[in-house]
Amino acid sequence: MSEEHLCKLFLDADNLLINNKVVNEKIFKQDGRYNQYCRNRNCKTNDERICALATYLFVKLSEKTNNQHYKHFLMWLSDKLYEIENDNKITLKESYEKNLNASIGSLNYWNVVNSSLKDANLRHMRELYNLLKYICNTVTYYKNNSDNNKELLQKSVYCLNQYRNLYNNFPKCNSYLHLLDELKKMYENFRNDAIKKDTNQKNNIANRLQILTTPDKKDLYFAENLKIFDFKGPECAKLNSKAEQQHQSTSAQPEEKEKLAVETEALSKSLLQLLSHLSSQLPSLSQLSSLPQLSPQLKQSEPSDKSNDDNEEKEETQQSTIQEPTDSSNNIECGQITEHHLSEIDVKGNISEIASSRNIFNEYKALVFSVIAIAIPVILAVMYKFLAPIWRKKMKKKTMKKIINLCDEKKTKEEAANTFIEKNQSE
Numbered sequence: 001m002s003e004e005h006l007c008k009l010f011l012d013a014d015n016l017l018i019n020n021k022v023v024n025e026k027i028f029k030q031d032g033r034y035n036q037y038c039r040n041r042n043c044k045t046n047d048e049r050i051c052a053l054a055t056y057l058f059v060k061l062s063e064k065t066n067n068q069h070y071k072h073f074l075m076w077l078s079d080k081l082y083e084i085e086n087d088n089k090i091t092l093k094e095s096y097e098k099n100l101n102a103s104i105g106s107l108n109y110w111n112v113v114n115s116s117l118k119d120a121n122l123r124h125m126r127e128l129y130n131l132l133k134y135i136c137n138t139v140t141y142y143k144n145n146s147d148n149n150k151e152l153l154q155k156s157v158y159c160l161n162q163y164r165n166l167y168n169n170f171p172k173c174n175s176y177l178h179l180l181d182e183l184k185k186m187y188e189n190f191r192n193d194a195i196k197k198d199t200n201q202k203n204n205i206a207n208r209l210q211i212l213t214t215p216d217k218k219d220l221y222f223a224e225n226l227k228i229f230d231f232k233g234p235e236c237a238k239l240n241s242k243a244e245q246q247h248q249s250t251s252a253q254p255e256e257k258e259k260l261a262v263e264t265e266a267l268s269k270s271l272l273q274l275l276s277h278l279s280s281q282l283p284s285l286s287q288l289s290s291l292p293q294l295s296p297q298l299k300q301s302e303p304s305d306k307s308n309d310d311n312e313e314k315e316e317t318q319q320s321t322i323q324e325p326t327d328s329s330n331n332i333e334c335g336q337i338t339e340h341h342l343s344e345i346d347v348k349g350n351i352s353e354i355a356s357s358r359n360i361f362n363e364y365k366a367l368v369f370s371v372i373a374i375a376i377p378v379i380l381a382v383m384y385k386f387l388a389p390i391w392r393k394k395m396k397k398k399t400m401k402k403i404i405n406l407c408d409e410k411k412t413k414e415e416a417a418n419t420f421i422e423k424n425q426s427e
Helices: 003-015 025-031 046-065 070-085 092-099 122-144 152-169 174-197 234-281 285-290 295-320 339-344 357-426
Strands: none
Touching (some): 003 122, 003 174, 122 152, 122 174, 174 234
């Protein structure tokens, strides 16, 4: 079976599911290909429809390949079971018996597939299917856009990123590395055929379709000749325990979020109480503006506030012209790779996502404004508390000088009057 036909089967099945979890009942019934695999040709529950869909895939994959693609089929089934189970430590066999075994239809495919592969970790098998899906998206895009392959590089980079992530997660576990090798073979077969068809190198396929290499750029197969799967060995057991720890950490996240929400609510209430208390203790703006020492500063601060508002508006307009980055969730940003340097591409497996300045500003705008709203009354209260005594002392000094001057004037007037009276009496 060709890669194109294989991928069409899996992608068509995925398109039948809503959010990769619930089978679209209306399309399922209208299609007519799957009802024959239901019990009494009538699937009543979502689990029965998933079983019928899985049976249809298994039959189609077995028609020309003699169960050659059962590994890919179990990857697909693991992906659907993980959406139901969402458990990192459970095996494929345990999840199937728990969720789908009672809903099996007319053909029991479970007894036909390799039994040793059923002991694989459900989450790891699901991650392998994600790589298979990236490969299928690349194959489908290439077949449908043979004349225009602008996005081919981007889709190929998705495959490379997922391949390297899986390689890092499967060290020394040959059973998982063998499955990873199988997917790499499928990708390399497709890549080699596409390069052969690009005879005049017009589409630059050799550079657009990346080679699946390890983070240190080694193009190798690691467990190509494995004959027996053993997921209970020491190295694979370590990998399964790591997946269990990740499950426990993710399950603890809702409790931490709930605790953080309670603490945040308590903090907000205390801040509101503090603001109300400060507002009751502060003098009114009219009283502050009546102080001769403070009114000039208040007048000077007004234009600066306006200029700050103008600057903020300018910043927002400038930020609005910045183009949003595309596909920032990927480990490698393909838009930064030019056609001229495709032969020297250095793809890094894990590059942290960098947020734009506009996103940061929008994210913390409310926090910044709330801090400013709290800081302004606090600063005014501190100014009033510590500067008011100084202002009072200055006022007292001025009033004392006025009183002394008035006393001096009275004395001079009295002295002048006395001298005038004495002169009149002597005459």
